[in-house]
Amino acid sequence: MLLKKLVFTLGLLLLSSCLMVKPADAAEKEAIIINKSNNQLAFYENGKLQKVFPVATGRTRSLTPEGKFSLVNKVKNRPWYKEGIPGGDPRNPLGARWLGIKVPGDWGHTSGNMYGVHGTNQPSSIGTYVSSGCIRMYNKDVIWLYDRADKNIPVYITSSSSSFTALAQKYGVGANKAVAGNEFFNETLRYGSKGDSVAILQRKLNIKADGMFGPQTLRAVKKYQTSKGLVADGIVGPKTRKALFSK
Template structure:
C-alpha cells in the first residue's frame, strides 16, 4: 500500500514538473529582438527567424530602453489617452495594435502601458529615430506580429552592429544555433534580380527584410558588407563574399 502511495506521489510530481517546463521551453524558442542601430525588429518562432521588419525608435539614444523585457500586454486599436483619441481613429498615433512591454524601473509602471511595440499613423517615420521611447511599426507589420507573438515572451532591445543570427545565439533563443548550422548556407552566385530561398538566406545573414528578392535594399546591404570585409564592392555574391558571410 505504501509503495503504491509513493508511486502515485512520484507520478504526480513528474507530471507537475512537465507542465512547469513548458512555458520555459516556449520562451526560449520564441523571442523578439530589436536593434536600434539598424532600426529593425526580428521575430523568432520555434527557434527560427521568421521575419525582420523596419521600425522607428526613440528620438534620442536613451528614450528607447535597452535590455531584456517581457511582452505583457496586447491590445487591438488601443486609444491614445493623452490626446483623447479613440482606437481605430486615423489620427491615433498608436496605430492598429499595441504590444506592451514590462520595463522595470519605469516609475513603477510595469503593466505594459508605457513602453510598447505599436503601429503608427505616420508611416514615413519608420526607419528613423522619431518616437518618445516606443517602437513603431507599419500597421500591416504590427498586425502580423500581434497575431503570432505570445504573452510573456522575451523582448531584447539593443544597439549594435551584430547580426540577428549572432544576437539570437548570444541570447540563447531556442534552436537558433542548430537551425543556422542546418540551413543558413547556399552555393550559387547571387546578384541584383536574383530570387528565391538563397536570397532569403542572404538577407537573413545581412539582417534585412527576407523577402527573397534581390532588390535595391539587398544590393546596398551587400555592397556595405563587402566594403567592411575589404572585398570588391560590386554587389555580386560570389565565392569570396559567400566565404566572408559564413566564416565564423
C-alpha cells in the first residue's frame, strides 16, 4: 500500500511539472509583437520570426494600449454589434477575422471582446493611425495570422525605434533568429552607425552582416540607391527603407 501511494504521488508530481513547463515553453516560442512607431506586426512561431505585416493602430498613442497582453479568443467573421452588421457583410469594419486581446488595468477585463487584431473593410487605412484602439490588418494577412496564432500566446505592444530582433531579445521571445527578408528597422542609418539595424540592412544588401556601417556597406547602399533611382547619398532614410522593404 505504501509503495502504491509513493508511485501515485510521484506520478502526480511528474504530471504537474509537465503542465507547468508547457505554457512557458509556448510563450517563449510563439508571440505577436506590434510596434506602433512604424505600424508593423511581427509573428514568431517555433522561436523564429515568420512574417511582418503592416497594420493600423489608434488615432492617438493612448488609444492602443502598450504592454504585455494575451490572445484570448478567435472569431471568424465577427458581427459588428454596435451597428448590428452581421459577420461577412462588406460593411463590417472588423473584416474577416478577430483575434481578441485581454487588456487589464484602466481598460477593464474585457476577455478579448473590446481590443483585438482584426481585418478591415477599409484597406487604405493600413499603415495609418486611425482606429479607436484595435489593430487593423489586411484581410488576407489576418486570415494567415488567425490560422497560425494559438490562443493564450503573448501579445507585446510597444512604440519603439528598435528592430523586431532587438524587441524579441528584450521580451525573451524564441530563438531570436529571423526568417530571411522579414526583419525590419525604423531608424535612419549612415556611415558610422552600429547595431542590429545595420546588420538587418547588410543582410538585405547581401553583404557581410557585422553590424558596422563601414566602407563596404556605404558602397552597397549607394549602389542600391542608384539601382532604384534614389539619391545615392549613402544615407538609409525613409525613402531607401521603403524601397528595401516594399514587396
